[in-house]
Amino acid sequence: MTTDTFSHSAFFQQLKKYYTFYTGGFLLFLFALAIAEQMGMSRAWIGYWFLFATIALYAGIGWMSRTMDVAEYYVAGRRVPAFFNGMATGADWMSAASFIGMAGTLFLSGFDGLAWVMGWTGGFCLVALFLAPYLRKFGQFTIPDFLAERYGGNIVRSIGVIAAITCSFVYVVAQIYGVGLIVSRMTGLEFGVGVFVGLGGILVCAMLGGMRAVTWTQVAQYIVLIIAYLTPVVWLGIKHTGIPIPQIAYGYTLQKLGEVEKKITNDPKEQEVRKIFADRAAAGKAALATPDQSYTDGKARVAQNLTDLKAANAPADQVAAAEKAVAAYPANVDAAKVQWKKETALAARAAPPKPHGEAFPGKDDAARDTARLNFIGIVFCMMFGTAALPHILMRYYTTPSVQQARVSVFWSLFFIFLLYFTAPCLAVLAKYDMFTNLVGSSFATLPAWAAAWAKVDPSLLNITDINHDGIVQWAEVVIGGDLIVLATPEIAGLPYVVSGLVAAGGLAAALSTADGLLLTIANALAHDLYYKMIDPTATTARRVTISKVLLVCAAITAAYVTSLKPGDILFLVGAAFSLGASSFFPALVMGVFWKRANKWGAICGMVVGLGLCAYYMYTRYPFFGVNMPLWFGLSPVSAGMFGLPASMLTIFIVSLLTPEPSRQVQELVEHVRYPNLVGDTMNTQAA
Amino acid sequence: MELTAKHEEYWHRNLKITSILLLVWFIVTFVEIWFARDLNSSMTFLGFPLAFYMSAQGSLIIYVVLIGVYALLMRKLDLEYNVDEGDLE
Numbered sequence: 001m002t003t004d005t006f007s008h009s010a011f012f013q014q015l016k017k018y019y020t021f022y023t024g025g026f027l028l029f030l031f032a033l034a035i036a037e038q039m040g041m042s043r044a045w046i047g048y049w050f051l052f053a054t055i056a057l058y059a060g061i062g063w064m065s066r067t068m069d070v071a072e073y074y075v076a077g078r079r080v081p082a083f084f085n086g087m088a089t090g091a092d093w094m095s096a097a098s099f100i101g102m103a104g105t106l107f108l109s110g111f112d113g114l115a116w117v118m119g120w121t122g123g124f125c126l127v128a129l130f131l132a133p134y135l136r137k138f139g140q141f142t143i144p145d146f147l148a149e150r151y152g153g154n155i156v157r158s159i160g161v162i163a164a165i166t167c168s169f170v171y172v173v174a175q176i177y178g179v180g181l182i183v184s185r186m187t188g189l190e191f192g193v194g195v196f197v198g199l200g201g202i203l204v205c206a207m208l209g210g211m212r213a214v215t216w217t218q219v220a221q222y223i224v225l226i227i228a229y230l231t232p233v234v235w236l237g238i239k240h241t242g243i244p245i246p247q248i249a250y251g252y253t254l255q256k257l258g259e260v261e262k263k264i265t266n267d268p269k270e271q272e273v274r275k276i277f278a279d280r281a282a283a284g285k286a287a288l289a290t291p292d293q294s295y296t297d298g299k300a301r302v303a304q305n306l307t308d309l310k311a312a313n314a315p316a317d318q319v320a321a322a323e324k325a326v327a328a329y330p331a332n333v334d335a336a337k338v339q340w341k342k343e344t345a346l347a348a349r350a351a352p353p354k355p356h357g358e359a360f361p362g363k364d365d366a367a368r369d370t371a372r373l374n375f376i377g378i379v380f381c382m383m384f385g386t387a388a389l390p391h392i393l394m395r396y397y398t399t400p401s402v403q404q405a406r407v408s409v410f411w412s413l414f415f416i417f418l419l420y421f422t423a424p425c426l427a428v429l430a431k432y433d434m435f436t437n438l439v440g441s442s443f444a445t446l447p448a449w450a451a452a453w454a455k456v457d458p459s460l461l462n463i464t465d466i467n468h469d470g471i472v473q474w475a476e477v478v479i480g481g482d483l484i485v486l487a488t489p490e491i492a493g494l495p496y497v498v499s500g501l502v503a504a505g506g507l508a509a510a511l512s513t514a515d516g517l518l519l520t521i522a523n524a525l526a527h528d529l530y531y532k533m534i535d536p537t538a539t540t541a542r543r544v545t546i547s548k549v550l551l552v553c554a555a556i557t558a559a560y561v562t563s564l565k566p567g568d569i570l571f572l573v574g575a576a577f578s579l580g581a582s583s584f585f586p587a588l589v590m591g592v593f594w595k596r597a598n599k600w601g602a603i604c605g606m607v608v609g610l611g612l613c614a615y616y617m618y619t620r621y622p623f624f625g626v627n628m629p630l631w632f633g634l635s636p637v638s639a640g641m642f643g644l645p646a647s648m649l650t651i652f653i654v655s656l657l658t659p660e661p662s663r664q665v666q667e668l669v670e671h672v673r674y675p676n677l678v679g680d681t682m683n684t685q686a687a
Numbered sequence: 688m689e690l691t692a693k694h695e696e697y698w699h700r701n702l703k704i705t706s707i708l709l710l711v712w713f714i715v716t717f718v719e720i721w722f723a724r725d726l727n728s729s730m731t732f733l734g735f736p737l738a739f740y741m742s743a744q745g746s747l748i749i750y751v752v753l754i755g756v757y758a759l760l761m762r763k764l765d766l767e768y769n770v771d772e773g774d775l776e
Contacts (some may be wrong), residue, residue, distance in 0.1 A: 111723075111738075111742070118742055121750050122750050129708060244714055247734065251734025255734055372721070376717065379720065424743040676772045
């Protein structure tokens with residue numbers, strides 16, 4: 001590679017120049033919109049500008065990077081410098097769930113939410129130590145490529161393709177859902193329209209230039225999303241900690257938060273509201289115990305109440321309220337049951353706030369141990385899943401050398417770290433702000449942001465005066481996690497243009513991840529299934545064309561599944577990681593580190609891992625309705641904690657029971673272990 | 688091709704670096720989590736309870752540094768054993 005005329009350092013300088021100009025241009029664009037807002041541009045128009053300007057930009061980069069060359073299309077010509085590959089991986093990695101959901105989860109669950117933060121960063125250690133350099137040396141196009149070459153045969157490749165498509169598809173559905181949500185929030189367009197506008201942006205980019213276009217767009221998207229995430233937090237940090245790097249100083253805010261939590265726990269008005277919820281929950285539970293009896297009694301009671309009031313000549317408004325109660329009484333027992341179940345669920349709101357910094361809170365030691373085990377389960381599965389998701393591993397095929405691949409993991413985690421160490425800080429600052437400014441304010445003069453959000457979207461913020469004292473108690477506030485990131489600019493008192501910026505950042509996060517995932521799916525089908533297994537004589541032009549067509553098909557299928565709005569997004573994401581960890585990680589790592597691992601070991605191991613993981617999820621996740629008892633109380637998201645060791649053990653045992661791999665395969669292992677082996681004639685690198 | 692003794696040695700030193708770094712990773716992740724309650728109640732750092740700090744920031748910083756150290760050590764090892772890829776400009 002040193003002999004070609006292409007100069008890596010000149011290329012790096014050129015990229016640096018481009019992206020510096022680009023960042024400057026983006027800041028100028030922000031500044032112009034801020035001025036326009038002061039001059040009276042409407043909020044809807046600011047939203048449209050952000051949406052169309054950023055999507056046009058991403059599509060523009062896609063158009064400029066269009067290509068029909070195989071190596072360019074699959075691995076961006078293998079000349080992406082470590083630094084920029086790090087940025088692209090960062091954007092590829094950080095999804096809508098990281099950008100919007102993470103801070104919300106931390107806000108709602110305190111310390112326990114940190115499992116996601118640790119899991120989604122620490123996994124890169126495994127990528128660096130076990131995978132990136134070796135995959136780069138191997139230097140093909142996809143992850144099933146490696147499995148097929150190392151273990152031999154189409155069975156392994158097929159399992160690889162199935163596993164790659166399964167986890168990528170589950171994950172991409174969650175992203176497209178995020179795209180639709182953000183676009184509709186930014187502009188007021190319908191959810192469905194939002195999905196298709198966003199999808200259009202993804203397709204122009206990924207279809208025209210494959211990995212090459214996606215890489216350079218992802219770098220641009222990273223810059224947008226990190227500016228969008230940090231701006232409001234810095235502002236809020238200055239407000240509460242007095243310094244512009246609140247990540248360092250929010251420990252003291254956390255202490256103050258602890259004091260406010262105690263105050264809220266002991267406040268008589270708060271206790272009054274919590275008691276109301278506890279009573280309502282108890283009443284609901286009692287009614288559910290004897291549904292038929294309760295239904296008749298309740299119906300008689302509201303009717304009786306109305307008659308009494310009428311007989312006593314009560315004021316008109318009281319009579320009207322009683323009439324309304326009669327009209328609103330459930331039509332039959334089943335409808336009443338639904339209502340009672342809702343009331344029973346209010347028990348959750350009868351609890352005082354959980355101390356934010358406390359690790360594994362629980363009522364006794366057993367509960368605390370289960371909480372700890374589940375924390376470990378999430379960390380474990382997210383980490384090993386990170387080191388197994390094909391769309392991330394694929395990125396390390398694109399660097400110019402093995403050493404650059406190693407350095408590139410460093411930059412990847414560095415850029416991801418910038419967002420992940422900010423999220424817990426944002427959660428604490430936002431919580432402290434709400435505890436001090438929202439709680440205790442009167443319903444007549446709510447903070448402006450709270451009044452606005454409660455009106456726009458009750459699922460994100462709902463404040464009801466339960467005890468009718470006209471003052472907001474914390475127990476009266478219901479918050480949806482996504483509110484935290486979306487409303488921070490307003491909580492910090494920033495102009496609307498920053499809210500637009502945050503939405504644009506969320507969009508960039510969702511689009512960049514969706515890009516990478518769709519490309520992985522399409523490549524697994526076009527390269528592994530079509531080219532390697534069906535028609536190895538296909539011309540390069542034909543291979544690239546087929547990839548592009550399949551990309552569109554994958555995108556449309558994913559959009560269709562998204563429109564059905566399947567289940568819980570966080571579960572989908574977690575499931576993708578657990579599946580990846582159980583299927584890919586053991587086979588990939590043992591393939592490099594244990595020469596004795598052979599074809600049958602890998603086949604059985606992957607099947608066992610994937611199967612056990614899927615079985616545990618299917619039989620334990622409430623959505624499927626089987627609901628068997630949990631093993632050790634471990635939630636189904638962490639199924640990989642069983643799948644991965646089982647898979648490893650299977651590979652080990654089956655490999656030892658069957659003949660060792662051929663001399664040629666062992667040489668391949670040696671080949672990938674050394675960045676450059678003098679006298680080694682093997683060349684696995686696909687051009 | 689046959690690997691020389693020197694090549695074997697390179698791989699063993701690679702394994703050693705990998706295991707030591709993996710041990711660090713394991714300690715700041717799983718050992719830290721296991722004792723989180725004790726760490727939280729024992730001391731504070733920059734105002735944070737210690738385990739909260741580690742999970743939210745400290746371990747993350749160590750992960751980044753760990754990968755950086757790995758890249759540097761491996762670069763050195765490659766050069767020492769003459770298995771580096773030459774300068775790609």
